[in-house]
Amino acid sequence: MMGVESLPKGQITDIGELLKILEGYVPQLMHKGTKDSQLLSFRDEHKKIWDKFYELNRNEELIPDGRFFGDIQSNPNYGIGKDGAFYGVELLHFLGNCYKIIAHLLNG
DSSP states (O other): OTTGGGOOHHHHHHHHHHHHHHHTTGGGGTTSTTOOOOEEEOOHHHHHHHHHHHHHHHHHOOSOOGGGTSOTTTOTTSSSOTTOEEEHHHHHHHHHHHHHHHHHHHHO
């Protein structure tokens, strides 16, 4: 789980707060069928929080994200990337990884 076992409690709380923000974007994707062409972006206040988390995640590799979609060295915007814009599949992939890590920590 990429060093998540040693996360300080504050960072676990930060992940929980980030989840609340991210889950707020899910309803915009509901009832759209299986086509995934809508690009969403964080609101300004959420982008500021994301920017801090993005740098932490990039340094600590807390939650694997963009590598699922391709080479994040050549495109740092795969997954929910540096730009804070994402397609539904990228949002749901990131949320799924967050939930896996939290479940692992709770069961660990």
